[in-house]
Amino acid sequence: MEQQVPNFIYRLKNVSIEEILEIDERWLQIGATDIENGFMSVTRSIAKPGK
Secondary structure (H helix, E strand, C coil): CCCHHHHHHHHHHCCCCCCCCCCCHHHHHHHHHHHHHHHHHHHHHHHCCCC
16 A cells, blocks of 8 residues: 555656646645655654664
């Protein structure tokens, strides 16, 4: 799943105008960043770096 999400976001960033009328790039980037932060948080809860 961790690899599927970046692939999905990549596809959204590279969608052609014929496929969709308008993508708000700012919100797409905010969502991508939030998802990445979520994966990092879950990983840290398991790995517990520094302990």
